[in-house]
Amino acid sequence: MPLSQRLYKTEAIILRARKLGEADRVLTLFTPTRGKIEVKAKGVRKTTSRLSGHLQPLNRCMLALAQGHNLDVVTGCETLESFRALRENLDLLSRALYVAEIADRMTAEHVHNYPTYRLLMETLGRLQAAPDTDAVLRYFEMKLLDLAGFRPEVERCVTCGKALEPVDNFFVAVAGGAVCRDCVPGLAGPRVMTLNALKVLRLLQRGPYNEVARVRFTPDLAEEVEKHLRGYIIGVLERDVNSAAFIERLRRDGAHMMVEV
Amino acid sequence: MNERSTSTAAPLARLIEEFYRLPGIGPKSAQRLAYYILRMPAQDARSLSDAIMEVKERVTLCSICQNVTEVDPCRICTDAGRDRSVICVVEEPLDILALERIGSYHGLYHVLHGAISPMDGVGPEDLKVSELLARLKDGGVTEIILATNPNLEGEATAMYLSRLIAPLGVRTTRLARGLPAGGDLEYADDDTLTRALEGRRELSE
Numbered sequence: 458m459p460l461s462q463r464l465y466k467t468e469a470i471i472l473r474a475r476k477l478g479e480a481d482r483v484l485t486l487f488t489p490t491r492g493k494i495e496v497k498a499k500g501v502r503k504t505t506s507r508l509s510g511h512l513q514p515l516n517r518c519m520l521a522l523a524q525g526h527n528l529d530v531v532t533g534c535e536t537l538e539s540f541r542a543l544r545e546n547l548d549l550l551s552r553a554l555y556v557a558e559i560a561d562r563m564t565a566e567h568v569h570n571y572p573t574y575r576l577l578m579e580t581l582g583r584l585q586a587a588p589d590t591d592a593v594l595r596y597f598e599m600k601l602l603d604l605a606g607f608r609p610e611v612e613r614c615v616t617c618g619k620a621l622e623p624v625d626n627f628f629v630a631v632a633g634g635a636v637c638r639d640c641v642p643g644l645a646g647p648r649v650m651t652l653n654a655l656k657v658l659r660l661l662q663r664g665p666y667n668e669v670a671r672v673r674f675t676p677d678l679a680e681e682v683e684k685h686l687r688g689y690i691i692g693v694l695e696r697d698v699n700s701a702a703f704i705e706r707l708r709r710d711g712a713h714m715m716v717e718v
Numbered sequence: 719m720n721e722r723s724t725s726t727a728a729p730l731a732r733l734i735e736e737f738y739r740l741p742g743i744g745p746k747s748a749q750r751l752a753y754y755i756l757r758m759p760a761q762d763a764r765s766l767s768d769a770i771m772e773v774k775e776r777v778t779l780c781s782i783c784q785n786v787t788e789v790d791p792c793r794i795c796t797d798a799g800r801d802r803s804v805i806c807v808v809e810e811p812l813d814i815l816a817l818e819r820i821g822s823y824h825g826l827y828h829v830l831h832g833a834i835s836p837m838d839g840v841g842p843e844d845l846k847v848s849e850l851l852a853r854l855k856d857g858g859v860t861e862i863i864l865a866t867n868p869n870l871e872g873e874a875t876a877m878y879l880s881r882l883i884a885p886l887g888v889r890t891t892r893l894a895r896g897l898p899a900g901g902d903l904e905y906a907d908d909d910t911l912t913r914a915l916e917g918r919r920e921l922s923e
Contacts, residue, residue: 473837474870478742504898510907514870535906542868544909547877551836554870558837703836710881 467491468537470517470577472557476502483528484512485554486520487577492568493561493693496520511536514554515543517578538578542585543639551633551707552590555700556580556597561657562694563605566617579666589669589681596669607693610634611658614683616644626650628658630692648688654681730756782830782853784846786811794827801825806863807850807879809833811873813865825863828853833871834878842878850879854886861889868895 472493477483480502486494502511506543510519511534519619521533528708543553560577564570582599602608611619614637615629627636643646650658651700657678660669674682691697726734731750737748755763778784780792787793794800794814804825808814814827830845853859860882866872880890896908896914907916 475838505900507901507905510910513909536909539907539909541909541912544873545877547874548880550870550874550877554836561837653784699839700836702839703834705840707843 460534463619464521465524466519466521466534468517468519469494469572470557470581471512471514472524472561474498474512474514480506482505482512484531486562487560487574489574490569491572492570492573493564493566495528495566496522496531496532497525502669508534510640511710513544513559515538515540515581516579527535540581540585543581547591548707549584551700552594552703553581553584555594555698555704556701557692558577559598559601559694559698562696562698563601563607563690570604574602576600576604583666589674591683592669592672592674594662595657595682595686596666598690599658601686602690603662605693607689608662609658609689611655613661614640615641623652625652628688631679646688648685650685651678651681653678657682658685696715750759752887757863778830783827784831784849785814785827799824802858802859802885803862805850805853805859805861806865808865809867817865825861830866830875832877833866835871846876847882851882854883854888859888861891864890864892868893 467486467488467490467601469488470509471482472485472487474482474484477497480500480537481492482498482501484498486496488494498508498512501512503509508531512531518534518536520531522529523532540553540649543549547660556577563640564573568699576597583593584590590652605626612635614626615632615634616686617640620637621637623690627641627644627647628634629636629641629644631645635650635658636644636647645668657672657674661682662674669704685703726728732749732753734745737751738745739745740748740836741753755766758766768780771785777786778788778789780787780795782791782795785792785794798896801824806817806823806825807828807830808817809830809832811829814829815825817827828846828850830847830850832840832845834840834842842868854862862879864876864879868873874894880892883890894913894917895910896917897903897910903911
């Protein structure tokens with residue numbers, strides 16, 4: 458193969474980085490045209506590396522890559538957007554890492570998915586600026602589920618297909634969404650879903666972000682919606698989301714510190 | 719590596735298996751090392767196996783700073799000549815070697831044995847964080863230098879620790895970030911350049 462075909466350039470958001478060997482890293486990238494890919498960055502753990510600063514997780518950058526035997530190798534990189542505000546605040550950072558983790562786990566490699574790339578980019582930007590980061594996360598979760606083909610059903614009962622009555626219903630992650638009172642007996646792990654939560658879930662699914670951002674959630678409602686979506690995501694992934702535990706911990710520590718002061 | 723057990727003497731096959739489990743050692747390297755040991759003088763082989771056992775039996779973690787040591791508390795923690803009011807927090811024991819090499823830091827250390835990595839499920843409870851807080855509660859420490867690596871995990875760890883330490887009234891500082899010696903300005907990333915600019919110093923002759 459001629460050299461020109463072995464080298465290529467792509468924009469990417471760096472989702473995660475893991476150590477490899479003495480001074481290398483394997484990076485998980487999300488690209489606009491190639492979907493999720495894994496690449497190797499050589500020597501980036503040395504302080505003399507010119508690339509390391511550009512190759513931090515959550516960076517959006519332009520990369521030059523060379524096709525390798527196994528993994529493609531980074532030959533150059535320039536930061537387009539470093540989302541600096543996310544890195545300087547632990548609460549924002551923990552949320553951004555949560556976004557990166559579920560984006561990584563919910564997508565397959567080498568599957569072109571531009572809408573997901575766009576969603577990721579917008580979400581990281583919104584986290585930097587939005588007053589309510591929980592709304593940003595819930596919107597991201599719902600849209601990502603949609604784009605990954607796991608859209609939860611919240612318009613009608615998953616089991617009987619009838620329109621949901623405007624009362625408290627149930628959300629059953631393993632069933633795939635909302636379940637009415639008549640159908641819930643016998644289903645595993647049902648959670649009561651208040652009418653307000655149902656409205657929010659529908660808004661998250663239908664609405665553009667601007668409309669979601671206008672809604673003010675009470676703490677109880679925010680917590681309920683979070684639990685429904687988190688349970689559903691864990692069901693889809695068939696595993697826990699690691700970063701969620703850290704967000705939880707920071708919340709607990711925060712509450713604890715306020716009590717101490 | 720099962721097929722080898724028929725053509726290779728059993729003890730040799732076992733040694734190959736053991737080497738294969740080490741980081742960075744593939745099947746070929748494992749074989750090469752095992753055959754090298756086979757041809758070694760017996761006393762050299764004995765010395766190697768003794769060294770391995772000695773590491774396991776005699777090296778422990780210092781009960782104060784969590785560094786690896788053969789005497790507890792370690793030599794740095796018991797050194798009367800060191801400044802006991804400053805603790806430099808690092809991720810790994812190897813970081814202490816790097817800092818000791820420059821010879822201009824005379825305070826104490828604390829080894830976390832890792833960094834917070836939320837995506838990999840590594841949280842503060844997996845690190846030697848409570849041991850650090852215990853050292854601060856005794857009083858006498860006036861400054862904590864956070865010397866975790868300047869990457870995402872290291873920064874997250876530093877931010878987390880500074881949050882924990884803030885209510886205790888101990889001054890926390892972070893190692894400076896900026897341009898590396900021998901580097902070119904044009905290759906610097908935005909983050910590093912911004913911080914280098916923020917942390918600029920007056921030139922004094």
